[in-house]
Amino acid sequence: MKYSNQSRVLVAVDSIIFGFDGSDYKILLIQRGFAPEKEKWSLMGGFVQINESVDEAADRILKQLTGLEDVYLEQLHVFGKPDRDPIERVVAVAYVALIDIQKYQQQINDDFHARWFLIKDLPKLIFDHEDMVKTALERLRYKAAFHPILFELLPEKFTLPQLQAMYEGLYDTKIDKRNFSRKILSTSLLKKEKDKDKSSSKKGAFFYSLDEEYYKENFQSILNFIPKNEIHMLSE
Incomplete structure (x- = not known):
């Protein structure tokens, strides 16, 4: 039995995959x-199969195209303009993925010519994918002000200057170093390591790592790392 007088609509998933290389944000295309x-x-995208949920399709396609699994993947928005695909009526469910670039490069799938592009220097994208990127960036900026999702972009060990640069890069703003360090350390999310990063100075900066258990338990905690005026601008 089928619904009568109804047209077929395909469902696709597309993932906006963000990475951070230590100084710049990039998107995987x-x-x-x-x-x-x-x-x-x-x-990164593909069609939802008849026997899988939309979330399962997003996980499958991400693994197929990048070789990665168990990464941060969140449903973003539905894009469904009737003429968004010139071949058939296709509704696309967009997802945001956050990936540690260093980890990704070790598992890269070369079959699809995947390449990282700077967000500020993206090539022309197909269909409405540029709108997807814009929406994803707005969502990431808003959510990262309140939840520690950006830690998903970091390697296993990192410094506070690297962490601060990641937040400053996302919001294109300068954050007071002392206030940022005080706030981030007060969350108890980080564990101080014994070794230092001396690549940029003789004195060096201590490495930190994420307390994975505490992170998972307190993921929804409000952080407010970003100055209030920046958050206000994002909510307008």
Whole structure:
């Protein structure tokens, strides 16, 4: 039995995959492998199969195209303009993924010519993927002001200056060093390591690592790392 007088609509998932290389934010793109727009730059995406949920499809496609699994992946928004795909009526469910670039490069799947692009220097994307990126960036900026999701972008060990640079880069703003350090250390999210990063100075900066258990238990805690005026601008 089928619903009568109804047209077929395909459901796709597309993932906006963010990475941070220590100084700049990047997005992972692939060259589309089939028409239309074959070999044009695209977000990671594919169609939902008949026997899987939308979330399961997002996990499957991410693993297929990048080799990664168990990464931060959150449903973002539904994009459903009737003419968004020139071939068929396709509704796309967009996801945001946050990936440690160093970890990704060790598992890269070369079959789809995946490449990291600076957010400020993206090539022209297919369909409405540029709108997806814009929406994802707005969501990431808003959510990162209140929840520690940006830690998903960091390697196992990092310094406070690296962490601060990550927040400053996302909001394109300068944050007071002392206030930032005080706030982040007061959360108890970090564990101080014994070794230092001396790549930028003789004195060096201590490495820190994330307390994974505390992080999972307190993921929804409000952090307010970002100056209030920045948060106000994001909520307007």
